[in-house]
Amino acid sequence: MEPSHSASHPLAIHDLTVAYHRKPVIWDIDLDIPEGKLVGVIGPNGAGKSTLIKACMDLIPRASGEISIYGKPYKKQRSLVGYVPQRESVDWDFPVSAQDVVAMGLYRKVGWFKPVRKKHLDKAREMLSHVGIEHLAERQISQLSGGQQQRVFLARALAQEAKFYMMDEPFAAVDAATERAIVSLLRELKNQGKTCMVVHHDLATVAKYFDWVVLLNMRIVDAGPTDLVFTEENLRKTYGGKLSLLDEAAQAMRHGKSHK
Amino acid sequence: MKMFIRVLALVLLVLIISHPTADASQVHAELAHGSQLAGGPLRSFELPPWEDVQDVLMLRNYNTKLVVLSTMILGVASGFVGSFLLLRKRSLMGDALSHACLPGIVLLFIIMASAGGSGKSLVGLLLGASLTGIIGVGVVMLISSTSRVKDDAAMGIVLSVFFGIGIAMMTMVQKTPGQSSAGLIDFIYGKAASMVLQDFVLLSGVAVVIAALCLLLMKEFALLCFDQTFGKCIGLPVHLLDVLLMILVAAVTVLGMQAVGLILIIAYLVTPAATARFWTDNLRVMLLLSALFGAMSGWLGASLSALLPRMPAGAVIVLMAAVLFILSMLFGTSRGILKRVISHRQLKIKVGRQHMLRAVYELIELRYKTSAKLSLPNKSIHYANLLSHRTWSAASLSHLLRRGKREDHIEKFDGMHVSLTESGFGEAARITRNHRLWEIFLITHADIAPSHVDRDADSVEHVLSPEMVRELESALEAKIDTQVIPPSPHEFFVADKPEGEKEL
Numbered sequence: 021m022e023p024s025h026s027a028s029h030p031l032a033i034h035d036l037t038v039a040y041h042r043k044p045v046i047w048d049i050d051l052d053i054p055e056g057k058l059v060g061v062i063g064p065n066g067a068g069k070s071t072l073i074k075a076c077m078d079l080i081p082r083a084s085g086e087i088s089i090y091g092k093p094y095k096k097q098r099s100l101v102g103y104v105p106q107r108e109s110v111d112w113d114f115p116v117s118a119q120d121v122v123a124m125g126l127y128r129k130v131g132w133f134k135p136v137r138k139k140h141l142d143k144a145r146e147m148l149s150h151v152g153i154e155h156l157a158e159r160q161i162s163q164l165s166g167g168q169q170q171r172v173f174l175a176r177a178l179a180q181e182a183k184f185y186m187m188d189e190p191f192a193a194v195d196a197a198t199e200r201a202i203v204s205l206l207r208e209l210k211n212q213g214k215t216c217m218v219v220h221h222d223l224a225t226v227a228k229y230f231d232w233v234v235l236l237n238m239r240i241v242d243a244g245p246t247d248l249v250f251t252e253e254n255l256r257k258t259y260g261g262k263l264s265l266l267d268e269a270a271q272a273m274r275h276g277k278s279h280k
Numbered sequence: 281m282k283m284f285i286r287v288l289a290l291v292l293l294v295l296i297i298s299h300p301t302a303d304a305s306q307v308h309a310e311l312a313h314g315s316q317l318a319g320g321p322l323r324s325f326e327l328p329p330w331e332d333v334q335d336v337l338m339l340r341n342y343n344t345k346l347v348v349l350s351t352m353i354l355g356v357a358s359g360f361v362g363s364f365l366l367l368r369k370r371s372l373m374g375d376a377l378s379h380a381c382l383p384g385i386v387l388l389f390i391i392m393a394s395a396g397g398s399g400k401s402l403v404g405l406l407l408g409a410s411l412t413g414i415i416g417v418g419v420v421m422l423i424s425s426t427s428r429v430k431d432d433a434a435m436g437i438v439l440s441v442f443f444g445i446g447i448a449m450m451t452m453v454q455k456t457p458g459q460s461s462a463g464l465i466d467f468i469y470g471k472a473a474s475m476v477l478q479d480f481v482l483l484s485g486v487a488v489v490i491a492a493l494c495l496l497l498m499k500e501f502a503l504l505c506f507d508q509t510f511g512k513c514i515g516l517p518v519h520l521l522d523v524l525l526m527i528l529v530a531a532v533t534v535l536g537m538q539a540v541g542l543i544l545i546i547a548y549l550v551t552p553a554a555t556a557r558f559w560t561d562n563l564r565v566m567l568l569l570s571a572l573f574g575a576m577s578g579w580l581g582a583s584l585s586a587l588l589p590r591m592p593a594g595a596v597i598v599l600m601a602a603v604l605f606i607l608s609m610l611f612g613t614s615r616g617i618l619k620r621v622i623s624h625r626q627l628k629i630k631v632g633r634q635h636m637l638r639a640v641y642e643l644i645e646l647r648y649k650t651s652a653k654l655s656l657p658n659k660s661i662h663y664a665n666l667l668s669h670r671t672w673s674a675a676s677l678s679h680l681l682r683r684g685k686r687e688d689h690i691e692k693f694d695g696m697h698v699s700l701t702e703s704g705f706g707e708a709a710r711i712t713r714n715h716r717l718w719e720i721f722l723i724t725h726a727d728i729a730p731s732h733v734d735r736d737a738d739s740v741e742h743v744l745s746p747e748m749v750r751e752l753e754s755a756l757e758a759k760i761d762t763q764v765i766p767p768s769p770h771e772f773f774v775a776d777k778p779e780g781e782k783e784l
Binding site: 041074077078079095103109110111114115116117120121124125127133135160162176180 | 367369428496497498499500502503505506507509510512513514515516557560561562563566
């Protein structure tokens with residue numbers, strides 16, 4: 021891979037293998053994510069979707085491989101990457117308000133030892149208004165609904181003002197209004213020329229939401245523009261053996277095609 | 281909660297086994313010497329005179345001033361650090377750490393004693409305590425990261441093994457001739473009264489540093505506790521912060537060992553923070569309250585211990601913290617039990633009132649409604665119809681009606697008839713309208729079958745805020761005339777007959 025070539029890619033993965041307790045979770049991953057796309061990462065449970073995202077941000081050690089964000093290691097490109105973790109990954113019974121959580125996305129700008137100031141909170145509110153819940157800015161986070169909590173996480177990622185966003189199942193267990201809000205947010209980010217890589221589990225909406233997909237089942241089954249890659253055969257390869265899922269996938273195909 | 285019960289049991293144990301004449305009773309004796317009370321350790325329980333109480337509480341007595349002030353300062357420091365420890369869900373780690381301090385104390389005593397000193401230099405002993413305390417935490421982290429043993433098991437192992445080593449070493453030292461190891465045991469149960477000015481200066485200096493670090497690193501610690509994965513992503517050195525937090529916990533533990541003792545210090549760390557959580561959902565307020573509760577426990581506990589005979593300071597301080605905890609658990613404004621009970625009861629009353637008023641209104645409507653435009657007359661209805669209109673018992677209905685009468689919603693009800701007052705009629709109309717709006721919204725926007733809508737509407741309508749009602753109105757404006765009360769979208773199963781016969 022040419023270095024100049026990978027510098028234009030938000031994410032370039034070469035030969036990545038990650039193992040938990042010496043059992044590989046994902047292996048031999050080679051992947052280049054093009055800039056300015058909405059990328060869906062699709063695969064069955066345990067396929068290593070979250071692991072892939074976490075490995076990209078050095079959150080878990082990798083057994084081998086190289087990952088570059090715009091041509092450089094993640095450590096040097098933190099400010100370019102925004103992250104939306106899974107909602108269940110934190111305890112929402114924490115004594116902070118929605119805007120406090122969003123302000124966490126600004127901590128790099130606030131600086132060590134310094135308190136969060138009014139201008140940061142104003143910024144946090146602005147981000148909350150992007151996801152449609154500015155009126156809940158001072159609400160304690162445990163009093164928000166699941167969808168609202170998800171939006172708080174999105175607003176926090178927006179506050180990072182990144183070029184490349186990685187989102188782990190933002191559509192999981194959210195209400196219809198939140199789903200619409202997230203979709204319009206993704207389109208807005210795309211229009212600004214930003215890249216989003218989204219772990220997604222609902223096959224029915226893949227073709228509608230994403231213009232690029234990565235089909236993952238411990239290895240990359242295929243990756244590319246949705247039109248070319250999101251095919252019945254590829255889905256069978258990805259979900260193979262799991263019959264109910266295969267049916268679901270076939271249904272999703274028909275559904276997706278009818279949307280086109 | 282489990283933690284709390286455990287600590288409480290420990291406190292009682294310490295109260296029972298601690299030496300009856302040691303510790304605070306000395307202070308008491310000193311106090312009593314200058315006053316009218318008989319000198320010497322008291323065997324019978326007597327309340328101290330009010331002047332003594334005032335002197336101690338207001339810090340006018342030199343001996344107790346030092347003790348009370350240092351426990352207060354310690355309370356502030358442990359309040360801050362304990363908040364983060366609690367939010368990090370590492371309370372037990374603090375316990376493991378404090379128990380792991382014992383071998384270090386004895387080790388440093390042996391080293392210092394064999395070097396020729398008395399082996400009782402406080403700074404030296406505390407250094408030893410920090411050393412093995414930190415090693416203990418390190419071992420816990422090592423066990424849980426390299427093996428599949430879970431955190432709590434690792435902590436249990438480290439806690440008991442290190443404490444066991446400490447006890448074994450201490451017993452060995454005591455059996456060695458020519459060494460006076462008396463006083464080492466004070467670190468286990470605490471001996472606040474033995475504090476001298478030098479100790480006080482050391483303690484308050486370190487406590488100020490601890491509190492300052494907690495405040496300076498508040499947002500970093502908060503992110504570590506709330507979402508360390510995200511923290512790692514934005515480049516926060518989470519491991520370093522974790523270690524720093526543990527060092528702060530170790531510092532508080534070591535400082536508190538002299539006053540509270542290493543067994544009970546965990547209560548001093550965790551209880552004020554848990555107490556503060558009952559009052560607030562704001563981290564800053566929680567830190568301040570936690571520090572305040574810590575200081576209050578120290579102040580009350582140390583004072584009480586100085587005033588009453590045979591009351592070891594450490595245990596009394598922890599008991600004071602427990603009293604504050606229990607009071608807060610009951611009366612806390614954010615998540616206290618009383619608040620929960622009251623709001624639950626209020627909702628139940630509100631739901632009952634709304635059901636009753638709506639039922640009466642629906643019955644009036646069934647009987648007297650002639651056209652959609654004309655307003656309904658406020659007429660009385662048959663009690664028997666009301667009873668069969670919903671599934672409620674005669675007892676609960678008459679309870680609701682009696683409450684309705686007290687609230688001036690029901691004008692009169694006897695065995696036969698029920699009638700509403702003017703305000704009751706207005707309220708009933710409003711409630712029925714909200715219910716109908718919500719029902720229609722569910723049918724038109726949520727695809728719920730009309731036959732199911734009544735029950736679905738029931739569960740939400742009681743919590744409809746005025747803003748939500750306005751939203752409903754604007755959402756439904758195109759479909760219905762929201763100015764008047766819309767007709768029910770579903771049939772009622774009970775006809776308006778005095779006998780209350782059912783009709784489908």
